Amino acid sequence: MTKAAILCVDDETVVLESLKEQLKRSMGDKYIYEVAESAEDAWEILEELKKEGVEILIIVSDWLMPGMxxxxxxxxxxxxxxQIVKVMLTGQATQASIERAKQEANLHSCIYKPWTEDELTETIISGLE
Incomplete structure (x- = not known):
């Protein structure tokens, strides 16, 4: 069986913990849940999982982060x-940034902070379909 992962990227630890907890509660043990506090850390995790043969299904990324x-x-x-489904999580993204991500990154969805657990779960499930 192929191992599959969901990666969450946000520079706020409390947001990452909340995302991971909500995803585990709604999705169970079907996936590996990885978190990164920056785009740079996330890239390292992507490379590592690729080497280990783990398929990254979805990335949920904050918009406003230091660096990138x-x-x-x-x-x-x-x-x-x-092939990775991309979701942006934001409280501050400009409409232009969201449109750019839709055009150039095939953005699946944009979730606005504060989000609800149902909204997060529905977005992830629709992305996996």
């Missing part, structure tokens, strides 16, 4: 891993 914004990160991911 979420839309830039998701575009970079799309260029290397076009």
């Amino acid at each position: 914004k979420g839309d830039e990160f998701l575009i970079k991911v799309h260029q290397e891993f076009p």
Whole structure:
């Protein structure tokens, strides 16, 4: 059986813990849940999982992060891993950034902070279909 992962990227630890907890509660043990506090850390995790033969199904990425914004990160991911479903999580993204991610990263969805667990679960399930 192929191992599959969901990766969450946000520079706020409390957000990452909340995402991981909600995903585990709604999705159970079907997936590996990885978290990263920056686009750079997320990229390292992507490379590591690829080496280990783990398929990354979905990335949920914050938009406003130090170093690289979420839309830039998701575009970079799309260029290397076009099959990964990309979701942006934001409280501050500009409409232009969201549109850019839709056009250049095939953005599946944008979730606005604060989100609900149902909204997160529905977005992930629709992305996996």
